[in-house]
Amino acid sequence: MKPIALITGATSGIGAATSRRLASLGYNLIITGRRAERLQQMAEELRNEYAATVLPLCFDVRKREEVEAHLGNLPEDWQxxxxLVNNAGLAAGLDPIQSGDIEDWERMIDTNIKGLLYVTRTISPGMIARKNGHIINIGSIAGKEVYPNGNVYCATKHAVDALSKAMRIDMLPYGIKVTQACPGAVETEFS
Structure with missing residues (x-):
């Protein structure tokens, strides 16, 4: 049986590239995203280019109920x-803190932090029960250093850094690996 990988935010950028790479390595893939048409296109590409078995799930990681409904009720063959690649994330706005758009802040906090937490909380109990798994959190160099007008985005990626370190401690007794990748500037549509 081929191993299963779950990639959030798989419709573009790092998530799409990660999906292609894991498909080329022979993984069965669960790919998620908010844009149904792009998600279906990615699933078809992975099937056609790599003969991958793919389960596309369209939902928003910011919404705990959607995460639990989709990932908490996977078909038995996909459990x-x-x-787990916690990739879904975004940067919104480039304003100084005193004039920042609160809706942008909430989108970044809800996606970059809470989405990662909701997905991990839903998937990790199965890994713990099997005493096997690898969680990869996509952070950012912005989680190590800050830049002008990147205040809230940088804060969310610093949170990913702290969560990754703490998750590593929490998962160690169960043999589950936790890795964080912290890219610098990447050519994507996300920011």
């Missing part, structure tokens, strides 16, 4: 997730 043994070996690799």
């Amino acid at each position: 043994q997730i070996a690799v």
Whole structure:
């Protein structure tokens, strides 16, 4: 049986590239995203280019109920997730803190932090029960250093850094690996 990887935010950028790479390595893939048409296009590409078995799930990681409904009720054949890639994330706005758009702040906090938490909380109990798994959190160099007008985005990625370190401690007794990748500038549509 091929291992299963779950990639959030798989419709573009790092998530799409990660999906292609894991498909090329022979993984069965669960891919998620908010844009149904793009998600279906990605699923078809992965099937056609890599002969991958793909389960596309369209939902918003910011909404705990949607995460639990989709990932908490996976078909039996899809429940043994070996690799979780918490990739869904975004940067919104480039304003100084005193004039920042609160809706932008909430979108970033809800996606970059809470979405990662909701997905991990839903998937990790299965990994713990099997004493096997690898969680990969996509952070950012912005989680190590800050830049002008990146205040809230940088704060969310600093949170991903702290969560990754703490998750590593929490998951160690169960043999589950936790890795954080912190890209610098990447050519994507996300910001």
